[in-house]
Amino acid sequence: MIYDAPVYRTLGDTALNVEFGDETSITLNFRILALDQIIRAHPLKGVIESNPQVRALGLIYDPLATTRDRLIAALRELIAAQGAVDRLPSRRVIIPALYDDPWSRECAEAFGVRNNIEYIAEFNRLTVAQVIEWHTACDYWVTGVGFVPGTFVSYAMDPRKRFGAPLYRTPRTWTHSRLLNFGGNTSTIYPARVPGGGQLFGRTPINIFEPAQRNRIFRDGPVLARTGDRHRYVSISREEYNEIRAAVEAGTYDYQVEEGVFDCAGYMSWLASLGEPPEKRDPDATWQRS
Amino acid sequence: MLEIIDPGPQTSVQDVGRQGTIVLGIPPSGAQDAFSLRAGNLLVGNPTGGPLLLRRDPGAAGLEILLGGFKARALADLVVAITGAQVGVTVDGVTVPQWRAFLLRKESVLALGMSKAGARAYLAVHGGVEVPPYLGSRATHMRGQFGGLEGRTLRKGDRLPIGAAQADPGALIGRRLAPKHIPTLAQPWRVRVVAGPEEDIFTSESVDAFYATEWKLNPKSDRTGMRFIGPALSFKPGRPRYLIDDAGQDPSNITIDPGAPVGTIQVPSGVEPIVLGVDSPTIGGYARIATVITTDMGAVGQARPFERVRFARTAYDDAVAAIRAQDAVIAESSVLG
Numbered sequence: 001m002i003y004d005a006p007v008y009r010t011l012g013d014t015a016l017n018v019e020f021g022d023e024t025s026i027t028l029n030f031r032i033l034a035l036d037q038i039i040r041a042h043p044l045k046g047v048i049e050s051n052p053q054v055r056a057l058g059l060i061y062d063p064l065a066t067t068r069d070r071l072i073a074a075l076r077e078l079i080a081a082q083g084a085v086d087r088l089p090s091r092r093v094i095i096p097a098l099y100d101d102p103w104s105r106e107c108a109e110a111f112g113v114r115n116n117i118e119y120i121a122e123f124n125r126l127t128v129a130q131v132i133e134w135h136t137a138c139d140y141w142v143t144g145v146g147f148v149p150g151t152f153v154s155y156a157m158d159p160r161k162r163f164g165a166p167l168y169r170t171p172r173t174w175t176h177s178r179l180l181n182f183g184g185n186t187s188t189i190y191p192a193r194v195p196g197g198g199q200l201f202g203r204t205p206i207n208i209f210e211p212a213q214r215n216r217i218f219r220d221g222p223v224l225a226r227t228g229d230r231h232r233y234v235s236i237s238r239e240e241y242n243e244i245r246a247a248v249e250a251g252t253y254d255y256q257v258e259e260g261v262f263d264c265a266g267y268m269s270w271l272a273s274l275g276e277p278p279e280k281r282d283p284d285a286t287w288q289r290s
Numbered sequence: 291m292l293e294i295i296d297p298g299p300q301t302s303v304q305d306v307g308r309q310g311t312i313v314l315g316i317p318p319s320g321a322q323d324a325f326s327l328r329a330g331n332l333l334v335g336n337p338t339g340g341p342l343l344l345r346r347d348p349g350a351a352g353l354e355i356l357l358g359g360f361k362a363r364a365l366a367d368l369v370v371a372i373t374g375a376q377v378g379v380t381v382d383g384v385t386v387p388q389w390r391a392f393l394l395r396k397e398s399v400l401a402l403g404m405s406k407a408g409a410r411a412y413l414a415v416h417g418g419v420e421v422p423p424y425l426g427s428r429a430t431h432m433r434g435q436f437g438g439l440e441g442r443t444l445r446k447g448d449r450l451p452i453g454a455a456q457a458d459p460g461a462l463i464g465r466r467l468a469p470k471h472i473p474t475l476a477q478p479w480r481v482r483v484v485a486g487p488e489e490d491i492f493t494s495e496s497v498d499a500f501y502a503t504e505w506k507l508n509p510k511s512d513r514t515g516m517r518f519i520g521p522a523l524s525f526k527p528g529r530p531r532y533l534i535d536d537a538g539q540d541p542s543n544i545t546i547d548p549g550a551p552v553g554t555i556q557v558p559s560g561v562e563p564i565v566l567g568v569d570s571p572t573i574g575g576y577a578r579i580a581t582v583i584t585t586d587m588g589a590v591g592q593a594r595p596f597e598r599v600r601f602a603r604t605a606y607d608d609a610v611a612a613i614r615a616q617d618a619v620i621a622e623s624s625v626l627g
Binding site: 001009010011012013014015017019022023024048049050051052053054055056057058060063064068143144145146147148149150151152153166167183184185186192194209211221222223227280281282284285286287288289 | 309310312313314315316424425431433434435436441483484486487490491526527528529530531532533535536537538539544545546547548549550551553554571572573578581582583584606609610612613614617
């Protein structure tokens with residue numbers, strides 16, 4: 001659900017989450033990104049970091065420079081003054097991917113489970129070919145960056161093509177780097193060799209995290225993804241994978257990133273025309289948080 | 291320079307951590323027990339940086355030495371202080387006290403024994419460990435493989451560059467922290483927390499059990515998270531059905547949100563609460579029963595495997611007062627000699 005008014009959650013003595021709802025929603029994320037932009041443009045006293053995620057904005061602040069109450073009062077004012085979000089800056093990033101790749105298969109074998117893309121297909125009553133077709137059929141909106149350095153959270157922008165599969169019950173102790181994966185209907189990529197429970201279905205030859213910052217795309221920071229990016233996955237062959245990987249390793253790959261502005265209002269009208277409900281409710285739920 | 295002869299179980303270069311990188315998915319890193327590193331830097335005349343999570347500046351870098359067992363040779367005259375865990379410090383076999391600046395002469399060997407109390411010792415050196423800063427800090431993030439020395443823990447043979455001496459380093463020798471400010475390192479560790487942000491989705495019996503239990507530190511703990519062995523906690527029934535798709539099937543799953551800061555206590559599936567450490571993930575997806583207050587993260591970082599920890603509920607205002615009080619200790623007025 002989406003709350004009537006944001007809830008301010010206290011996380012210890014230096015963090016405050018401004019929580020707008022308890023569901024994943026791209027349109028809710030627009031409001032959070034718009035608030036994040038206002039805070040970046042007009043910093044609030046004492047705020048050290050602002051971390052926008054799908055349903056909440058995380059703030060880290062110095063309680064010796066401001067107080068929690070003063071911060072909440074300032075946020076209330078900003079939010080009250082906030083109109084509907086018409087447009088947001090948004091880059092479009094092309095992510096080439098080798099689907100049903102040998103590295104994902106190897107991880108599945110190493111942990112004694114079946115090839116994850118076959119499980120994803122079965123879970124969604126699709127064929128493996130359809131899984132690839134669906135995942136490349138629409139843009140994915142990056143609702144937040146984080147978890148481990150370089151990774152991000154994204155959701156299919158076309159609700160008719162939104163799908164996924166549950167996380168592993170017991171996470172793997174390692175995963176090859178750069179593997180595409182689903183955790184529920186969240187689509188993301190492991191930036192490096194890390195543990196994880198996502199269902200693996202492809203590998204990108206491009207770096208989404210480059211601590212050495214060799215490629216010029218990483219000139220301003222080691223992380224490719226930014227909140228509000230639109231990712232578009234493109235299915236490539238093994239030969240193309242090898243060529244792109246060689247260019248990435250040489251630091252010469254030309255990342256396909258286009259700066260732009262996204263028409264949020266138009267997107268919301270389009271969702272409404274599809275008959276998408278504006279929020280999710282469960283009338284039988286006996287607890288409702290607020 | 292300081293040459294590593296034996297790094298012990300795990301030694302890394304740390305300052306008090308990065309600021310402004312959570313939005314990139316990069317946690318602060320830095321000393322798990324920031325007070326001990328800051329006190330060490332104070333004694334050896336270095337910038338101490340701000341209190342943990344209020345990293346106005348990262349301060350000078352030193353070494354975080356897990357469980358002791360560390361040995362190094364000075365390649366120049368250095369002024370050093372060892373703080374944090376009680377490790378038994380010797381220079382060329384002669385015992386030197388902790389929480390006190392001393393001269394480590396060129397070619398002398400500094401040795402730390404295995405810790406007798408506490409888990410993390412800190413080496414502060416006048417001039418600081420001068421590895422190149424990464425994103426504004428020298429803190430090592432081991433999993434991310436950046437910061438510190440080549441983004442990794444130290445190995446035998448590593449030679450650490452030490453910053454140039456300021457003014458008169460000899461005048462620093464013998465400076466010690468007033469005994470009343472030296473933390474007592476004894477279990478059961480008392481760790482103060484602020485309730486929530488998701489305390490309300492746990493059953494009230496489980497909330498009571500959380501505070502009544504003497505938890506034991508799981509040895510599978512690290513700077514990402516410190517896990518505690520104890521009773522299983524449970525969640526209230528009546529969870530909205532759409533959360534199965536949006537958050538996950540387990541009652542402990544919440545829809546992704548900014549999981550920072552360090553110190554939140556996640557309880558995946560109600561089993562083994564995890565206090566998120568300085569290298570923790572920057573977003574969360576598990577219910578958090580409480581959040582460790584800034585000043586008590588050091589105590590969590592000093593607990594050794596299987597040691598007992600009690601969590602104590604604290605008012606928000608008292609947590610902020612504790613930051614102010616602890617920060618006030620990092621001042622010349624706390625230095626004797």
